[in-house]
Amino acid sequence: xxxxxxxxxxxxxxxxxxxxxxxxxxxxxxxxxxxxxxxxxxxxxxxxxxxxxxxxxxxxxxxxxxxxxxxxxxxxxxxxxxxxxxxxxxxxxxxxxxxxxxxxxxxxxxxxxxxxxxxxxxxxxxxxxxxxxxxxxxxxxxxxxxxxxxxxxxxxxxxxxxxxxxxxxxxxxxxxxxxxxxxxxxxxxxxxxxxxxxxxxxxxxxxxxxxxxxxxxxxxxxxxxxxxxxxxxxxxxxxxxxxxxxxxxxxxxxxxxxxxxxxxxxxxxxxxxxxxxxxxxxxxxxxxxxxxxxxxxxxxxxxxxxxxxxxxxxxxxxxxxxxxxxxxxxxxxxxxxxxxxxxxxxxxxxxxxxxxxxxxxxxxxxxxxxxxxxxxxxxxxxxxxxxxxxxxxxxxxxxxxxxxxxxxxxxxxxxxxxxxxxxxxxxxxxxxxxxxxxxxxxxxxxxxxxxxxxxxxxxxxxxxxxxxxxxxxxxxxxxxxxxxxxxxxxxxxxxx
Numbered sequence: 001x002x003x004x005x006x007x008x009x010x011x012x013x014x015x016x017x018x019x020x021x022x023x024x025x026x027x028x029x030x031x032x033x034x035x036x037x038x039x040x041x042x043x044x045x046x047x048x049x050x051x052x053x054x055x056x057x058x059x060x061x062x063x064x065x066x067x068x069x070x071x072x073x074x075x076x077x078x079x080x081x082x083x084x085x086x087x088x089x090x091x092x093x094x095x096x097x098x099x100x101x102x103x104x105x106x107x108x109x110x111x112x113x114x115x116x117x118x119x120x121x122x123x124x125x126x127x128x129x130x131x132x133x134x135x136x137x138x139x140x141x142x143x144x145x146x147x148x149x150x151x152x153x154x155x156x157x158x159x160x161x162x163x164x165x166x167x168x169x170x171x172x173x174x175x176x177x178x179x180x181x182x183x184x185x186x187x188x189x190x191x192x193x194x195x196x197x198x199x200x201x202x203x204x205x206x207x208x209x210x211x212x213x214x215x216x217x218x219x220x221x222x223x224x225x226x227x228x229x230x231x232x233x234x235x236x237x238x239x240x241x242x243x244x245x246x247x248x249x250x251x252x253x254x255x256x257x258x259x260x261x262x263x264x265x266x267x268x269x270x271x272x273x274x275x276x277x278x279x280x281x282x283x284x285x286x287x288x289x290x291x292x293x294x295x296x297x298x299x300x301x302x303x304x305x306x307x308x309x310x311x312x313x314x315x316x317x318x319x320x321x322x323x324x325x326x327x328x329x330x331x332x333x334x335x336x337x338x339x340x341x342x343x344x345x346x347x348x349x350x351x352x353x354x355x356x357x358x359x360x361x362x363x364x365x366x367x368x369x370x371x372x373x374x375x376x377x378x379x380x381x382x383x384x385x386x387x388x389x390x391x392x393x394x395x396x397x398x399x400x401x402x403x404x405x406x407x408x409x410x411x412x413x414x415x416x417x418x419x420x421x422x423x424x425x426x427x428x429x430x431x432x433x434x435x436x437x438x439x440x441x442x443x444x445x446x447x448x449x450x451x452x453x454x455x456x457x458x459x460x461x462x463x464x465x466x467x468x469x470x471x472x473x474x475x476x477x478x479x480x481x482x483x484x485x486x487x488x489x490x491x492x493x494x495x496x
Contacts, residue, residue, distance in 0.1 A: 023110045025049040034118030041093040047086040050110045054087045061103040072104045099125040134270040136313040140347035145418045151187030151461035159191035159233035177220040179474015189461040191233035204257035211265040222272045231276035240281045244292040259306040267314045276320035277303030283324040293335045301341040326354040332411040354423040358396040362426040378432035380441040405456040413457025421453045425463040443484030450488025
């Protein structure tokens with residue numbers, strides 16, 4: 001593209017300049033409307049009249065996901081000419097391969113006077129329509145679990161309210177997904193934010209670009225013959241932080257509207273995709289405990305009904321409902337297990353719990369973090385304890401882990417409802433001494449939890465945020481941790 005702009009000149013200041021006298025004239029149309037550039041990019045130019053030589057500076061007019069000025073390197077300028085004939089400002093733009101339009105400001109300076117021309121470049125990207133529906137198999141949840149070995153989470157990424165890269169991880173790419181499969185995983189949980197991607201809050205309209213992005217990532221997973229779980233995660237707490245309060249029709253409507261859109265976008269996938277209605281629904285152990293459970297069940301019923309109403313493959317889609325706080329002990333209490341939401345389609349339901357015991361070994365960030373006297377523990381498992389160390393974790397040993405997961409087998413798996421162990425992991429303690437004992441402790445904990453979960457009818461999904469696995473290529477950064485998981489898989493079999 002080549003365009004020389006020569007228009008009648010106007011002497012008017014703009015927002016970038018409060019001059020005492022005029023030394024630059026730029027066509028008034030450019031100052032008001034800017035320059036529109038095609039997605040393919042190219043070269044355009046305009047003439048600036050000035051009584052002194054001019055210079056240019058480029059500044060992005062956009063911000064990135066973290067609110068910082070976006071990269072403007074896609075646009076460059078050059079100046080040629082003289083006072084007598086005017087100065088030609090040449091603007092060169094690169095192709096816009098992104099999914100959204102972008103813009104940048106070209107500031108033209110002459111001594112104390114500045115003029116700004118806005119350059120706007122559109123994108124050729126078109127949000128793809130969902131592909132044709134694959135044929136979904138009408139199989140039970142129990143039979144579906146038999147096709148899975150072990151799963152992993154894409155944590156701290158697509159559930160970040162400020163955007164996919166807001167917590168320091170790069171955007172998910174296809175090489176990373178392929179790397180997960182190469183490590184031995186054949187199921188991926190994709191925690192997702194939705195409330196922070198709404199374009200019309202009055203209608204609860206999810207940004208179609210975000211729906212398409214989630215669709216893209218799920219597509220990469222399914223293309224590798226892996227299974228995917230898409231959920232509504234913490235997402236600022238709009239849902240799970242409020243279930244312990246009085247029932248809210250506004251919250252329930254959001255649950256309905258979001259799941260209608262999510263299910264509609266993704267219904268073309270076959271049984272390789274599962275939906276999970278929540279993440280960790282809150283629970284009060286005080287007088288509001290019963291209200292918490294009742295609300296959880298109501299919002300989960302809305303999730304089930306909304307998905308089923310979209311039809312197509314979603315008529316047979318496997319669905320996951322979450323126990324209060326995704327806690328094993330709360331999941332087997334009568335106030336939940338006897339009043340679970342009802343799926344009109346038989347045999348398609350999973351229940352979800354999470355496991356982080358002992359918490360001083362798995363997630364406590366620093367000493368005295370939660371209460372006075374709490375100590376971060378580095379070592380777990382009888383063979384890994386260090387004599388005389390106050391960093392030994394002596395609670396929740398191997399027998400305790402086995403006892404907890406046996407509860408899930410008795411309450412759910414034995415009754416035809418398999419369990420999703422949606423999250424489990426132990427923190428990396430880089431300062432642990434001796435480090436080899438800490439690494440052996442993490443490996444053993446991963447092995448034991450994976451083994452006991454599978455033995456009791458639970459499909460495990462390891463919580464991973466970029467510490468154990470590279471987010472660029474999916475290769476192990478802490479191979480010992482992955483080896484522990486895979487040893488747990490090899491040492492176990494589902495009880496059905």
